[in-house]
Amino acid sequence: MDECAASPKPCNFLCKNTEGSYLCSCPRGYSLQPDGKTCRDVDECSTKQHNCQFHCVNTIGGFTCKCPTGFTQHQTACIDNNECAGPNSGCGSRASCVNTPGSFNCECSKGFSLDTSGIECEDVDECSNNHRCQHGCQNMLGGYRCGCPQGYVQHYQWNQCVDENECQGGSVCGSASCYNTLGSFKCVCPSGFDFDQGAGGCQDVNECSAGGNPCIYGCSNTDGGYLCGCPGGFYRAGQGHCMSGSGFTGQFTEGDDEDSLSPEACYECKINGGGKNGRHKRNTDENDITQQHSAVSMASVDTQDSIPMNISLSSLLNKEPLLELLPALQPLENHIRYVITHGNANEHFRLLERHDGKSVLRLGKRPPPPGSYRLEIASLRLFGPRRLHQLERQHDNDYLRGEIGDALRIKLNIHVH
Numbered sequence: 001m002d003e004c005a006a007s008p009k010p011c012n013f014l015c016k017n018t019e020g021s022y023l024c025s026c027p028r029g030y031s032l033q034p035d036g037k038t039c040r041d042v043d044e045c046s047t048k049q050h051n052c053q054f055h056c057v058n059t060i061g062g063f064t065c066k067c068p069t070g071f072t073q074h075q076t077a078c079i080d081n082n083e084c085a086g087p088n089s090g091c092g093s094r095a096s097c098v099n100t101p102g103s104f105n106c107e108c109s110k111g112f113s114l115d116t117s118g119i120e121c122e123d124v125d126e127c128s129n130n131h132r133c134q135h136g137c138q139n140m141l142g143g144y145r146c147g148c149p150q151g152y153v154q155h156y157q158w159n160q161c162v163d164e165n166e167c168q169g170g171s172v173c174g175s176a177s178c179y180n181t182l183g184s185f186k187c188v189c190p191s192g193f194d195f196d197q198g199a200g201g202c203q204d205v206n207e208c209s210a211g212g213n214p215c216i217y218g219c220s221n222t223d224g225g226y227l228c229g230c231p232g233g234f235y236r237a238g239q240g241h242c243m244s245g246s247g248f249t250g251q252f253t254e255g256d257d258e259d260s261l262s263p264e265a266c267y268e269c270k271i272n273g274g275g276k277n278g279r280h281k282r283n284t285d286e287n288d289i290t291q292q293h294s295a296v297s298m299a300s301v302d303t304q305d306s307i308p309m310n311i312s313l314s315s316l317l318n319k320e321p322l323l324e325l326l327p328a329l330q331p332l333e334n335h336i337r338y339v340i341t342h343g344n345a346n347e348h349f350r351l352l353e354r355h356d357g358k359s360v361l362r363l364g365k366r367p368p369p370p371g372s373y374r375l376e377i378a379s380l381r382l383f384g385p386r387r388l389h390q391l392e393r394q395h396d397n398d399y400l401r402g403e404i405g406d407a408l409r410i411k412l413n414i415h416v417h
Contacts, residue, residue: 070102092120175201218296
């Protein structure tokens with residue numbers, strides 16, 4: 001019997017006759033209810049029986065797909081709209097448009113930030129924040145520049161300070177030599193001169209002024225140096241030394257002022273006046289010899305040549321000294337020792353230091369037979385490292401080299417008869 005042909009039909013939608021019965025079914029998009037006869041719409045969106053990319057909208061017997069703002073519908077797929085394409089991107093003139101899925105962003109380059117509208121870039125004032133500039137800050141469009149400390153100038157292209165060469169002007173030091181340093185400069189004068197800003201150049205240092213006199217017996221200031229005098233009866237020898245002897249036969253230069261100094265005065269001036277660049281300027285109007293004793297001798301002996309001595313053995317029976325040596329510079333007093341360095345292999349001579357600070361050359365225990373003898377005498381420095389550093393701190397680094405470093409070296413040509 002075909003129940004599907006009966007009226008009313010046993011099914012609401014589709015009916016299929018079977019052997020001895022029938023079956024009800026529903027079209028696509030519907031589901032058969034528990035009574036086996038009626039059909040109900042299927043919600044494909046809630047049961048996730050759809051292929052929509054974004055939004056699903058249920059319909060009677062089916063569903064439709066929808067796209068969010070910023071996308072274009074293409075069948076069941078959504079295609080992103082590129083808002084940055086074309087001349088009108090939606091961002092301001094200084095902002096860059098960056099497309100995003102369904103939208104876009106406006107971005108700014110370094111030194112700029114988005115304004116309240118979110119589409120235009122405005123300059124960032126870095127100087128109002130933590131700019132880390134130590135010497136002032138200058139805001140610029142898209143950045144900033146730090147000020148420079150004294151002695152530096154801002155590079156015309158880069159945001160950094162470069163050293164200013166103050167010596168390029170040629171007039172900052174006057175007659176002194178100008179040496180550029182990082183952030184500053186130095187005005188350097190020759191040895192024996194100090195830089196005087198008021199005078200605009202190098203001025204001679206009066207080493208013989210009160211409080212700065214380096215000599216023991218007498219001091220004579222020279223242009224760029226000084227000369228130390230010796231006690232009466234002594235001759236100036238080498239750098240800051242005095243010597244006397246009864247057997248001298250050579251020619252010695254006498255002089256009481258700068259105009260009558262010995263021919264080797266320039267050599268002595270160079271040594272005595274060496275290494276005073278770092279000394280402070282001493283104000284004085286006194287340029288004459290500063291006498292600390294009643295009689296000061298400025299006579300000198302040339303230590304570059306052999307010094308001839310004529311000794312009579314008969315005149316030395318009372319043990320008179322052949323030669324007397326003593327320092328003329330205060331830094332050398334009690335800090336040097338005079339020794340015989342060559343020519344005394346047979347110990348015919350001996351050099352002794354007395355309590356009064358003088359070193360005397362005498363005949364040895366075995367007096368020399370008549371003849372000629374060549375002795376070399378030198379001064380040895382007795383300074384320890386601590387004392388040397390102390391003198392450098394009190395004066396300057398070249399102090400030792402100029403006044404202590406060059407030891408006395410003399411050659412004696414002794415004729416004994």
